[in-house]
Amino acid sequence: MHFSDIQSCEALLRQRLPAALQPLLDDPPLQTLAWDFFRQHEVQVDVLRCDLLHPVISGNKWYKLKYNLVRAWQEQKTVLASFGGAWSNHLHALAWCAQQGGFASTGFVRGEELAANANPMLQDAARWGMQLHFISRTRYRQKAVQVSADTLLIPEGGDNPEGALGCTTLIPAGLAEKYAAVLVAAGTGCTALGIRLALPATSTLWVAPVLKAGGLENVWRQRLQQMQDAGTGPVQWWADAAGGGYGKVTADLLSFIQDFGNNTGLSLDPVYGGKAMQALCNRIRQQSVPAGTRVLFVHTGGLQGARGFQPGQR
Numbered sequence: 001m002h003f004s005d006i007q008s009c010e011a012l013l014r015q016r017l018p019a020a021l022q023p024l025l026d027d028p029p030l031q032t033l034a035w036d037f038f039r040q041h042e043v044q045v046d047v048l049r050c051d052l053l054h055p056v057i058s059g060n061k062w063y064k065l066k067y068n069l070v071r072a073w074q075e076q077k078t079v080l081a082s083f084g085g086a087w088s089n090h091l092h093a094l095a096w097c098a099q100q101g102g103f104a105s106t107g108f109v110r111g112e113e114l115a116a117n118a119n120p121m122l123q124d125a126a127r128w129g130m131q132l133h134f135i136s137r138t139r140y141r142q143k144a145v146q147v148s149a150d151t152l153l154i155p156e157g158g159d160n161p162e163g164a165l166g167c168t169t170l171i172p173a174g175l176a177e178k179y180a181a182v183l184v185a186a187g188t189g190c191t192a193l194g195i196r197l198a199l200p201a202t203s204t205l206w207v208a209p210v211l212k213a214g215g216l217e218n219v220w221r222q223r224l225q226q227m228q229d230a231g232t233g234p235v236q237w238w239a240d241a242a243g244g245g246y247g248k249v250t251a252d253l254l255s256f257i258q259d260f261g262n263n264t265g266l267s268l269d270p271v272y273g274g275k276a277m278q279a280l281c282n283r284i285r286q287q288s289v290p291a292g293t294r295v296l297f298v299h300t301g302g303l304q305g306a307r308g309f310q311p312g313q314r
């Protein structure tokens with residue numbers, strides 16, 4: 001799939017998506033954060049509320065899945081399969097999309113000791129008809145699974161070219177031009193890839209990785225170049241955002257999220273958005289964001305996964 005396919009993919013989605021999924025084709029709402037801290041530093045932070053896109057498939061996962069749905073239609077697949085951890089927002093979204101779109105679905109879940117009743121995320125997925133297979137960490141790492149010919153096997157996190165191209169449509173047309181910088185959290189980096197591909201060269205992309213994979217930045221930059229060899233605008237990679245690593249949540253982070261929520265009314269999840277926003281606030285405090293900067297923060301959702309951080313659940 002290529003850039004040139006985007007318009008026909010969008011048209012096909014408008015035509016073929018069931019009514020329950022049509023609202024996902026609307027633009028996410030935009031919100032300006034009113035907070036003295038931002039005002040004092042003369043930084044404007046607007047939020048693209050992808051978390052409000054849909055009550056079930058919130059956040060960026062829809063954008064990574066939508067052209068995979070198109071591909072499944074085109075290749076006449078009847079099953080959508082993918083990989084994820086026990087709290088995977090991606091598997092959760094895939095299970096719902098598949099059910100609504102008339103596909104069967106399969107989820108390969110990391111950890112053979114788990115079962116469908118292990119947590120509410122897996123319970124939802126099972127309820128939406130996803131066949132769950134619990135596999136050992138070794139098999140998971142190697143992605144050693146076999147699927148039938150009528151299955152579209154989507155990589156972990158929805159991270160394939162279809163996923164990245166879907167994310168080029170995440171920021172509504174004409175909006176990004178208004179911002180000097182766009183901030184997004186990154187797991188696989190697929191969402192950030194799509195955003196950078198679609199951003200004007202005048203906007204800087206700030207990427208806040210949430211895992212401490214040392215090589216990720218280089219691999220990501222190579223992928224960007226492969227998809228856009230003419231070059232793109234600037235990217236800053238904020239390695240410090242990851243803190244202790246994936247899913248590692250400190251008391252400091254939790255209290256930041258709490259205070260931030262009290263001050264702005266915006267809820268953030270502790271695995272992705274909370275870390276990205278904390279990294280931004282640190283930079284504003286250290287005066288490394290110039291006064292007058294307008295920032296667009298992409299709220300990628302994750303609040304269903306955040307159920308995993310309620311006391312006693314993890």
Ligand SMILES: *Cc1c(COP(=O)(O)O)cnc(C)c1O
Nearest residue numbers: 186187188189191272300301302
């Ligand atoms: C999956 C997820 C991300 C990361 O997206 P990538 O495309 O893997 O970088 C960010 N935020 C939330 C809330 C997510 O669920």
